[in-house]
Amino acid sequence: xxxxxxxxxxxxxxxxxxxxxxxxxxTDNLNTYLKGNHSTKWGTIGLSVMATQASTITYLSLPGQxxxxxxxxxxxxFGLPLALILVCAVFLPIYRKLGVYTAYEYxxxxxxxxxxxxxxxxxxxxxxxxxxxxxxxxxxxxxTAFGWxxxxxxxxTGIVAIVYTVTxxxxxxxxxxxxQMAVIFGGMITAFVILLTKLPDxxxxxxxxxxxxxxxxxxxxPKLRYTFWSGLLGGFFLSxxxxxxxxxQVQRYIGGAALREGRxxxxxxxxxxxxxQFFIVxxxxxxxxxxxxxxxxxxxxxxxxxxxxxxxxxxAEFRALEERHTVLHAAKQEKIRAWTAAEQSGDxxxxxxxxxxxxxxxxxxxALRKQARDTLYAAAPEAKKTRDSDYVFITFILTQLPHGVxxxxxxxxxxxxxxxxxxxxxxxxxxxxxxxxxxxxxxAAHDEARNVRNAKWFTxxxxxxxxxxxxxxxxxxxxxxxxxxxxxxxxxPLLGVFLVAFFLRKVGGTAVFWAAVATQLLxxxxxxxxxxxxxxxxxNPIGCAACVGFALFFQALLPGRPxxxx
Amino acid sequence: MSRPPAPEEDSPGVPGFxxxxxxxxxxxxxxxxxxxxxTLFARFYA
Numbered sequence: 001x002x003x004x005x006x007x008x009x010x011x012x013x014x015x016x017x018x019x020x021x022x023x024x025x026x027t028d029n030l031n032t033y034l035k036g037n038h039s040t041k042w043g044t045i046g047l048s049v050m051a052t053q054a055s056t057i058t059y060l061s062l063p064g065q066x067x068x069x070x071x072x073x074x075x076x077x078f079g080l081p082l083a084l085i086l087v088c089a090v091f092l093p094i095y096r097k098l099g100v101y102t103a104y105e106y107x108x109x110x111x112x113x114x115x116x117x118x119x120x121x122x123x124x125x126x127x128x129x130x131x132x133x134x135x136x137x138x139x140x141x142x143x144t145a146f147g148w149x150x151x152x153x154x155x156x157t158g159i160v161a162i163v164y165t166v167t168x169x170x171x172x173x174x175x176x177x178x179x180q181m182a183v184i185f186g187g188m189i190t191a192f193v194i195l196l197t198k199l200p201d202x203x204x205x206x207x208x209x210x211x212x213x214x215x216x217x218x219x220x221x222p223k224l225r226y227t228f229w230s231g232l233l234g235g236f237f238l239s240x241x242x243x244x245x246x247x248x249q250v251q252r253y254i255g256g257a258a259l260r261e262g263r264x265x266x267x268x269x270x271x272x273x274x275x276x277q278f279f280i281v282x283x284x285x286x287x288x289x290x291x292x293x294x295x296x297x298x299x300x301x302x303x304x305x306x307x308x309x310x311x312x313x314x315x316a317e318f319r320a321l322e323e324r325h326t327v328l329h330a331a332k333q334e335k336i337r338a339w340t341a342a343e344q345s346g347d348x349x350x351x352x353x354x355x356x357x358x359x360x361x362x363x364x365x366x367a368l369r370k371q372a373r374d375t376l377y378a379a380a381p382e383a384k385k386t387r388d389s390d391y392v393f394i395t396f397i398l399t400q401l402p403h404g405v406x407x408x409x410x411x412x413x414x415x416x417x418x419x420x421x422x423x424x425x426x427x428x429x430x431x432x433x434x435x436x437x438x439x440x441x442x443x444a445a446h447d448e449a450r451n452v453r454n455a456k457w458f459t460x461x462x463x464x465x466x467x468x469x470x471x472x473x474x475x476x477x478x479x480x481x482x483x484x485x486x487x488x489x490x491x492x493p494l495l496g497v498f499l500v501a502f503f504l505r506k507v508g509g510t511a512v513f514w515a516a517v518a519t520q521l522l523x524x525x526x527x528x529x530x531x532x533x534x535x536x537x538x539x540n541p542i543g544c545a546a547c548v549g550f551a552l553f554f555q556a557l558l559p560g561r562p563x564x565x566x
Numbered sequence: 567m568s569r570p571p572a573p574e575e576d577s578p579g580v581p582g583f584x585x586x587x588x589x590x591x592x593x594x595x596x597x598x599x600x601x602x603x604x605t606l607f608a609r610f611y612a
Binding site for chain 1: 577578579580586589590593594596597600601604605607608610611612
């Protein structure tokens, strides 16, 4: 990176954080600290919800995933708009009406203290670990690509997020997320436009014929990870859990000037989330086309790890793979040109024949890439911590974009890490204060200054915990992928408890508490013993239905019926 | 506990929409449109 890139990167990253810290430095009111400014409008809430959900993985890894497997991942978001409508219509009005700070505080009012603690505990356990990954995942990719020290990248990112989140709480998070999203949108659109200028006219057709544009798959096979059905049903329950019961999101929309602002902020996401994700996965599919025409397309995109092996003692084996790649890549380019010519000639038979030959060339190329990755992982096991596709977009940024824009795109990655990280810390600090500390120290509830002080300490604690966890997991392998699935294992009982709370007035705390415990055990069993037969998204509807069913069953066994509260 | 909840208005205050149900139906309709467009997109470029 040049001086200009560093200026853009540090200017945006530090500048936004400093602005947020300064603007919210006098936040000493508990309500403002935990829920944000009373005058927050729907636009800020909408961007804040979007920024919290989309971490660096969204902008860095998703284009790479589309490069590798096409744009089918978009189906994961099909349940989101429907879930947001339900959150707007049912969840949000109840949270606002009761004036709660956390979603779990509602469980205490509706059921009892143990159910509230169970909900808060499940959230803290899962989100505390995720907060570490939010820092670790981008740090390992960026540090590998740029040759930075991983530990320093993790500590620096974590400390910046801690400073402004602790200082200004929810108000600072909302304020900074708005500007961070502006940087993200600006950077991603700039990269997309520059990519478009480098593509052939029929780039979309080439992506299509090479199988990268299969956006919707209606096959009703539960083993397939991304289909219309798994995205609609599994995605609906996953989104309902995340937006309706995860304090990270609840905190973003629970405040605001009025109920209307929260609702419109969520509807903004319901409308624009799928188009935004489509734009990101299309970037990946078009990057695939771009690299088909580059003479120096790398065989493995994690060039830092690859070059170490090329220049190492087993370099001959790696250079031989590179030579085979050069031959196959050139042959594939010829096949693409032959298909383009056949397609433009209007000769259907020739087009079909060219298409078959192109598919065979792509298959050979994919097989060689897999062999190269396996060879690399055998020689350097630490390279397995990330997927090679994670380096596709960052390679494009570093090799194809002009200076200044490189800094802007790296700022996009850090801005997205900070925005999602800050949302998490804010929610973890709030839940620890309201649902744990205040639950055990009820007399302290009226001391507002002490509450704010404690919320700040808890936020700092979770920030340091996340940094520590991120430093620790750097010694583990495949953890990122495992933790992406963890939400589907731990969310469903929580969502089941909330659905019982909202819709089954006759079920009481004891029944729903044990139902959640039983469901959690069931899901852990299903995950470990049935992972080859059920794709992880299906755990969401299964777990949610099981929790509701167990709750009804246990309630029927218990003597007496509790009186329903809101 | 937090401040007592203020009375919340029921109108979305969005031009063209008098009720929240109308807003939800609009969002749902847009979702169907997006899925339909993506299906056509996938078929066209298959």
